[in-house]
Amino acid sequence: MENDSVLAVRTWIENRTAELPAGFASDVRAWLLVLLDGDSRAKPRSHACVYVYFGGVHPLLENWATTRGHLREITVTDVTAALSPLRGWQRRNAIAALRSLFRFAKKRGLIFANPTTRLRMEDIPRSLLPMTDAEVLAVQRIAVTPAQRLIVALAAVHAARATAIRRLTLDDLDLPNRRITIAGHGQRLGELPHQTLLAWLDQRRATWPKTPNRHVLINAKTALGTRPVSPEYLKRHLLHQGVYLERIRGDRVLHEALTAGADPLHLALVFNLSHTTASSYAAIAQNLLDDTAAVEELPLNQWRPRRRTS
16 A cells, blocks of 8 residues: 555646646656656656656746647757756756656657757756865864864754854753754754764863853853854854855755655754755755766766766
8 A cells, every 4th residue: 555645746746737738748647657656667766856857847848838739849949948047956957857758758659859868967056066075174174173073063963054053052962862952953962963062061161160151152252141152253263264064064964865865854854944945955966866877877888987076
């Protein structure tokens, strides 16, 4: 018996494709079901992939339907014109979805020629790619003090935002049970943050033994009161040294998305993300996974390893 999530996706596919013009509905429905279930020629894709791919082609199909009656009538010129106003991930998602749809249609004899054959993916901005080895080593060289190492560890392991790190209090820590609450979201404390917390708390206790401040991160000024450190504190310790917390945090979420099957619900639960943010990371991960799969499917004489840039 199919579980509820699969049944929900099937119902969604039926409802959304029923809204399409008649000449496109059945072919698009068949395509989405193959994405969902897989077949002898293709492996099943994640639910996130189904949602993202349909979202990429839906507005294009509706536009084409005003002058075209079937997928076989779509030309290279039509595809180029439809993609021309799109930028960034919106364009990349649309290209990935169109390539998948028309490959499906060509393999099953629904079209005579594939108008997406010559489409190429644009380079992904570096901030949306996993961190390179060089970037990781640079962070390790810069983050050397106990405070710096703690900040980086919280972003790298728990995907904590800068504001949440500044506002973290001693009451949010349960060191004996290895638990931490970040921005109201309780979770198991990772090994690296646990070790860096112990090191920083030792230094904090030795430097300001009588401080009334309950915030984990304090400095000479805030140790006299109860307020958290300012945003400038993090900038001075890391950003001005070339360490970008959002880059580290994004890398953590993206890594989880790549290893957990690009499931937005999983990301939302693990990192306390909004549905929109979780879906965005899932879409990025799915595109990266699709690119990897496409490279792996190439004949050996057409494959060239991509050079990793720092």
